[in-house]
Amino acid sequence: MQHWQQAGASPRVRIVIAERPPRAQSRVGDAVATDRPGILAALQRLGSEVDIDLAQDAAAALAQAPQADLLIVDARLGVDLSRILEALREGGPPVVVVTPVRDDEIALEAFRRGAAECVAAESDFEELLPVVALEQIRRYRAARERGLAERRICWLEHLNDAIVNEFPAALAVLDADLRVVFVNPAFARLWFLSADAVRGQPLREVLPPPLLESGEILAALGETRDDKSPAPRIVRAPLFDGTRRAFDLRTQRLDDEGRVLLVLSDVTERERLHRRLRDLQRYNANIIQNMNSALLVVDSAARITSANPLAGQMLGADPVGLRGRSLWEWLPEGTPQRELIARTLEEGHRFRSRESHIVRADGSSVPIGLSCSPLLGAVGRRHGAVVILQDLTEIKDLQSQVLQTEKMASIGQLAAGVAHEINNPMGFIHANLFQMAEYLGDLRRVWEQVEELRRTAEADDLSAARAAAHELARVSDAVDARFLLEDFGKAVRECQEGSERIRHIVQDLRDFAHRDAAHPVSADINQCLDSTANMVWSTVKHSVVLKKEYGELPELCCYPMQLKQVFMNLLVNAAQAIEEKHQGGRESGLIHLKTQRRGDAVVVSVHDTGVGIDAEHLDRIFDPFFTTKQVGAGMGLGLSTSYTIVQRHGGTIRVQSERGVGTTFEVVLPLALNAAGEASAL
Amino acid sequence: MSAGAGPRLLIVDDEEHILSALRRSLRREGYRIVTAASGEEGLSMLAREHVDLVLSDHKMPGINGLEFLKRAGVLQPRAALLLITGWTEEVPTHQLQAAGVRGLISKPWDDAELKRALKAALHE
Numbered sequence: 087m088q089h090w091q092q093a094g095a096s097p098r099v100r101i102v103i104a105e106r107p108p109r110a111q112s113r114v115g116d117a118v119a120t121d122r123p124g125i126l127a128a129l130q131r132l133g134s135e136v137d138i139d140l141a142q143d144a145a146a147a148l149a150q151a152p153q154a155d156l157l158i159v160d161a162r163l164g165v166d167l168s169r170i171l172e173a174l175r176e177g178g179p180p181v182v183v184v185t186p187v188r189d190d191e192i193a194l195e196a197f198r199r200g201a202a203e204c205v206a207a208e209s210d211f212e213e214l215l216p217v218v219a220l221e222q223i224r225r226y227r228a229a230r231e232r233g234l235a236e237r238r239i240c241w242l243e244h245l246n247d248a249i250v251n252e253f254p255a256a257l258a259v260l261d262a263d264l265r266v267v268f269v270n271p272a273f274a275r276l277w278f279l280s281a282d283a284v285r286g287q288p289l290r291e292v293l294p295p296p297l298l299e300s301g302e303i304l305a306a307l308g309e310t311r312d313d314k315s316p317a318p319r320i321v322r323a324p325l326f327d328g329t330r331r332a333f334d335l336r337t338q339r340l341d342d343e344g345r346v347l348l349v350l351s352d353v354t355e356r357e358r359l360h361r362r363l364r365d366l367q368r369y370n371a372n373i374i375q376n377m378n379s380a381l382l383v384v385d386s387a388a389r390i391t392s393a394n395p396l397a398g399q400m401l402g403a404d405p406v407g408l409r410g411r412s413l414w415e416w417l418p419e420g421t422p423q424r425e426l427i428a429r430t431l432e433e434g435h436r437f438r439s440r441e442s443h444i445v446r447a448d449g450s451s452v453p454i455g456l457s458c459s460p461l462l463g464a465v466g467r468r469h470g471a472v473v474i475l476q477d478l479t480e481i482k483d484l485q486s487q488v489l490q491t492e493k494m495a496s497i498g499q500l501a502a503g504v505a506h507e508i509n510n511p512m513g514f515i516h517a518n519l520f521q522m523a524e525y526l527g528d529l530r531r532v533w534e535q536v537e538e539l540r541r542t543a544e545a546d547d548l549s550a551a552r553a554a555a556h557e558l559a560r561v562s563d564a565v566d567a568r569f570l571l572e573d574f575g576k577a578v579r580e581c582q583e584g585s586e587r588i589r590h591i592v593q594d595l596r597d598f599a600h601r602d603a604a605h606p607v608s609a610d611i612n613q614c615l616d617s618t619a620n621m622v623w624s625t626v627k628h629s630v631v632l633k634k635e636y637g638e639l640p641e642l643c644c645y646p647m648q649l650k651q652v653f654m655n656l657l658v659n660a661a662q663a664i665e666e667k668h669q670g671g672r673e674s675g676l677i678h679l680k681t682q683r684r685g686d687a688v689v690v691s692v693h694d695t696g697v698g699i700d701a702e703h704l705d706r707i708f709d710p711f712f713t714t715k716q717v718g719a720g721m722g723l724g725l726s727t728s729y730t731i732v733q734r735h736g737g738t739i740r741v742q743s744e745r746g747v748g749t750t751f752e753v754v755l756p757l758a759l760n761a762a763g764e765a766s767a768l
Numbered sequence: 769m770s771a772g773a774g775p776r777l778l779i780v781d782d783e784e785h786i787l788s789a790l791r792r793s794l795r796r797e798g799y800r801i802v803t804a805a806s807g808e809e810g811l812s813m814l815a816r817e818h819v820d821l822v823l824s825d826h827k828m829p830g831i832n833g834l835e836f837l838k839r840a841g842v843l844q845p846r847a848a849l850l851l852i853t854g855w856t857e858e859v860p861t862h863q864l865q866a867a868g869v870r871g872l873i874s875k876p877w878d879d880a881e882l883k884r885a886l887k888a889a890l891h892e
Contacts, residue, residue, distance in 0.1 A: 506827060509876070514786050520879045
């Protein structure tokens, strides 16, 4: 390649002249004495199209030889001439030797050593040398170009061989009768043939019958030979190993003699990959279309680029109509969920299953679980985000039901105590009413005598009046009217007090069983804790001393009923731990409730002097259904539910316990519900 | 029946209003009624004075009613012992028998039944 470029790029003629400088010449030879012109002068006629380089010895001349078209060497260089001729004998520009006078011996020696021409510097030297030089240059260039062309053909042949031999597809050249002229190794390998043995054989006898069965190959070859150009097609046939293969069939007319090229490329794998890709795409599309979540793809400006049917349903729009609309339409500015998605778009931040809600065009709000990941291109650049919305309406309902069921179950644990608390006042109210009815009967008897006295007094019947007064005194004494009146009042007061107690208990129960509103409300945590504690304590007051140490707390934005349930669970556990320790004995235990503000949080601690929790159980107590209680004393959901509720409030719940000494639970509730711990509406 | 001669009845309950309601119920029955607010207080009274009947609540702070009656029976073996409770099923019969309890009355009580049970226990 390098050769061709040089040849093409240097049209100018370059000659190297090797001769001694004039002074040296004068010392060396007799010819110098003549007034004949030097070699350089003799070449002046060639004009400015010729570049001439001068060299004074073999080394300098040979160094310039590769770029030269001709070397003209003075024979008087002696040994250097021999070196030059020797070096250029096997290749390189021609060498013309100049002798001072005609000298056949020197000329003969020079030709023997490979000189191209010998010229004597005699009278016609100035005319002769340019002609000789040009002729030598012309010959040399012609020969060189011929050599280059030959090399090029040779290179192309090699390239062709390499391509044909290494080409992965099966190639065959066929003559006009569709006999094999040539097959490449891939062709031979594919059908276990010998490339030499099939030469000259008809193709229909070379290829396996199943491949020819459809007739497509022969038809295509025939059309190609007849200079029609059939469309590429796929032919299918089993290989010898039984695998069914697909071949891409192409044919090409090669020359006017009707030779055609047949190319069969095995595309089985490519087809399989295509099929897999198609299946995968269909599979993915199926999942996306039918998944139980809304899926949205948004670009970097939060515009929807695709949406599945559920997304349309959830956002209240046709999935196709969603395209191009901004996701922000459903996520009002300033909401945590919008900020999260914006962070995904800007920083590639990922998040999963954040509870949130979206607002539809009609103003309705849907509780959702929100997951978001950046949409990455092939080189990892962010193009937008994939947003998955899970409709939590049903889950919320179920959660709410479960929570309510559990709450009712925890009330069940209190039932015996609560019933006792109601039963005692019921007992004395019931008995008192019975007695009061009797009292009333007695007092009516007194009243009848009062009436009698009034009637006789009005009738001015003195003796009758006296008798009536006597009778009144007798009846009053008999029924002990003074006592009855006094005790009636006392009984009424006791009944009032008893009914008030029942009213309180029922009110507490009703409060506790009540469901929270859909949104968090401001509540006094001390009050929540106190009413729950009173309800629990009233059931265990015989065995538990309740100590309250309430700090001053700001109102907390929360779901009060849920927190009451947490307190209830902790209090019931504390009471049960104490009862388990004392087993109905004379001693009583202590429940110490403490609330305080700690930084931006409210801390509620419930300490008991009960049996304590074994160290090996401590890290499992918040697991659902984990319980060490006896059958019927709880189903092991209390602490797990408490944990969930506290977590929904963005808070934490911790436990410290020593077996036989007691347990402390500490609930920390942040004053501000942040985005991460945003409370869910239950 | 004169107030001075009736059987002495000790009623034990931690609920003051129950005591006064029971007093009202039994006002005309001729019992000489004394009361105590706990089993412990009841026992110290029994150590000092004789009674014919003991009627005790079951669920109380300190020792419970059954335990109290058991000990009362030791202090005054001739006294008739009765238990009054909202949860009669919580106290197994064999425990009642072992403690020498002669009657079990449920709360809230029926006036006539209460009177009948006391009389029956007294004359057993």
